[in-house]
Amino acid sequence: MLELNDIDLNLLVVFNELLIERRVARVADKLGLTQPSVSNALSRLRKLLQDELFIRTSKGMEPTLYASQLAEPISVALTTIRSSLNQQPVFSPATSTRRFTIGMADVGEIYFLPKLMDRLARVAPHVSVSTLRNSAVNLRDAMEVGQVDLAMGFLPQLKAGFLQRSLFQQAYVCMFRQGHPLQGKRISLKQFTEADHVVVVSPGTGHAKADEMIERKGIHRNIRLTVPHFIAVGHILSNTDMIATVPERYAMECLAPFKLAYVKHPVEMPTIGINIFWHAKVHKEPGNQWLRNLIADTFSDAGKARARTTDRLPP
Structure with a gap:
């Protein structure tokens, strides 16, 4: 039985990146390592776990069944460690310089981004946003490892492990x-x-x-x-x-x-439901919570109803 002190945490980092990139050269470039170093790390992990873990194919390094079973728990563990080391106890939008990555289709960019960026300019002038097409990556994997903070749209593929908040119904x-x-x-x-x-x-x-x-x-x-x-x-x-x-x-x-x-x-x-999606791992992360709430207040039918009520209140 393996104990934690038997395993170098860096080996798990290499393992996690191989699951995402599927190519030794890409992992080496991403982690700032040489290709032999990545290959050596994989070799050590194979000996420790007594499994091939990845099989070289024409499409890249394909995970074995055992590696696929390890994928989610290792990803969650690494993300938790990373979040714990970098988490801020509070999020201050007025002074934050954070960059958020949001997954959305081009139709979402056309509808959401003009209003969202206008709102950010007023309440979080130093926060920036980058978008990623939902169809351009494996969105589930990208959100699990923290590459994408949240996603917006009609995304029925995001189920287990993800939370969502309704914005509106779309005809x-x-x-x-x-x-x-x-x-x-x-x-x-x-x-x-x-x-x-x-x-x-x-x-x-x-x-x-x-x-x-x-x-x-x-x-x-x-x-x-x-x-x-x-x-x-x-x-x-x-x-x-x-x-x-x-x-x-x-x-x-x-x-x-x-x-x-x-x-x-x-x-x-x-009609289809347009929602905000986020991974359970970032449910209580202050910055992610703030952005979700801002988007809901700006675009959800419930948020707009609250704004109209506030506008009618006497001074």
Whole structure:
């Protein structure tokens, strides 16, 4: 039976990084080590644990079943140690220079970031934010190891080990340019199928569910264009007669800048919940708590209701 004094903590750090990066060269670069040093650390850990731990494949170093079983407890332990060593007892937004990393899709960046950065400029002028596309990384792993502080959106893949807070329910609408022949009307299913469509193909995000639902209903669309993100949709629609199925709050942000309009979607689809997600390990971390509360107060339906009530209170 192994005891803690049998294992060098640095070996577990190398193990954890190999789980994330899957390549010795990347781990060496990230930890500031030589590749032989990383290989030597892995060799020592293999002898201690009596398991290969990682198998070299064309896709990189793939963990064995035993290594996969160790992944979460070791990650939690290392994160707890790191948090304990660096945790501040309080978070002072007015003076903090912390950089937060938030996972969100591009449609979230369009809706959330302008208002969020304006709010931060007023209450936390030295705090900075970087965003990471939810589909660009293994979001679960990135949040477990602390690379991402929190995520926002429709993320059904974040379940065990994660907490969430509701912001609002999101409906889908049909959007097109102002002056479009369909403007001002309730679009029929026939008009919807006959129109030319631009479709955002965004695997790994909750928004792909809307397209899946349309397809499951056996509805055929005349898809003229597919794009991998929402950023170009406003420009495309404003200069064509195509229509797009988009989240309503995204549509609201596009109306004025791109001179667009939208109507209720002809296909019956349930609304989706847009939430804030964070890992259980940072549930009580002061800075993470502060940012979650700020976002909820700014964007949640409940937060906006409180703000309206406050505005009506007598001085």
